[in-house]
Amino acid sequence: LIPGRWRxxxxxxxxxxxxxAKAVRNRRAETPEQAATRTRDLLDHFINYKSEDGTMLTDRELRDVFVNFMMAGRxxxxxxxxxxxxxxMVNPRIMKNIVHEIDMVLEGSTDKITYEVLMxxxxxxxxxxxxxxRLHPPVSKNVKQAVDDDILPDGxxxxxxxxxxYSNWCMGRNKAVWGVDxxxxxxERWLASSDASPPGVIPSIPLTTNPTTGRHISPFGKFKPESQFKxxxxxxxxxxxxxxxxxxLEAMSTTCILxxxxxxxxxxxxxEPMVKGSITLPMKEALMSLVTRRVDGPVCVSGSGGKSAGQGVDLGQREE
Known part of the structure; x- marks a missing residue:
């Protein structure tokens, strides 16, 4: 009686x-000696979590947490x-800018990739x-159900x-909200001081250092957040x-390291990649990229290439 797709x-x-559920059972069954041989993870923290009244999460709650992190967090x-x-990759000037900032602020060190620096x-x-x-929201649409009668601001x-x-994908491309571009x-639309240089051009600002941290200051000004409702x-x-x-933090640190x-x-x-309709919004086909180890500094990301030929690398997951 259940339709095929729903079944x-x-x-x-x-x-x-x-x-x-199996992952939760296995984790609970671990001995202290077994737990000591691996790195602690988020599931450990939730298993050991206690509320103010001492209540701990049930196996069902832990299962739901596990699924949530696996789906929403991956x-x-x-x-x-x-x-x-x-x-x-299709905007080499912007690629050059981002590498310029990463090289300037982090100076080739992954040790400087901290919460304070990233944020x-x-x-x-x-x-x-x-x-x-804005252009490619992983969750491209959302649906809510009204729990009571209400009136929106427009009546x-x-x-x-x-x-x-509502569609995040459409809202992010709405010219009435974001402008003709x-x-x-x-x-640059997200930078508070982007008027000094046209989009894609590194600002001509002298190299300066933060006297408190000793780190070089990004030449791109300050990040300008938008309203959550925009x-x-x-x-x-x-x-x-x-x-x-x-x-x-996860996305930015990965970007910096790569x-x-x-x-x-x-x-x-x-x-040009196509999207695949799903709960999330993946590319329909794998994104194939030529990857070379950096040997010439930031210039190689803008099209100069490295000293060795790159191999085709699959940056995406194929979805059947």
Missing amino acids: KHRGCIRILDEHA DTTAQALIWQFYCL NELPYVKAVLHETL TRIYKGEFIG AELFVP FIAFNAGPRLCLGMTFAQ LQRYCFKLTPGHP
Whole structure:
């Protein structure tokens, strides 16, 4: 009596739940000696978590946490990075800018990739990520159900039980909201002092050092956040994504490490990627890139190449 697609969907959910439940059971069954042989992870923290009254999470709650991190914390960040690297590879001037900032602030060291540096001292890296999420939000649509009657600011009446849907993908490309260049990849829209130089051009600012930290100051000014209700990639208000900061740190640190070490170019004749409709918004086909180890400094990311020929590397996951 259950339609085929729905039956398949329920079967997939069952497999996912069973995998998560097994992981929780195995973790609970570990001896202290076994636990000491591996690195602690998020599941350890949730297993040991106690509320103010001493209550601990049940196996079912731990299973739900596990599935949430596996679904919301993995695919979304991975897909954002894939779209970001595509946008960088087709915009060599912007690629040059982001590498310039990474090299200047981090000076080739991964030890300097800290929370403080990522959030406050790499405005261009942060701007590139946000511009990617504006144009290619991993969660491209959302639906809410009204729990009571309400009236929207424009006078539209909403009645209890009605469903309201919105598209992050469409909202991020709305020219009435983002301007006539809404469909263009312009990280400078996220910078507070971007008027000194045209998009894609490194500002001609003397090299300066922060007297407190001793680190070089980015020439791209300050990151300029937008309202949650304008940039809704992480939802907004009480429903703001709990993992927003974690996702930003994960994506930005990965970007910094990769661009410190490698040069990326699209494989010759690579077609413009198509999206695949899903819960998230992955590329329909794999993103193929030529990757070479950096030997010439930032210039090689803008098309000069390295000393050795790169091999085709699959930066995306093929989805069947």
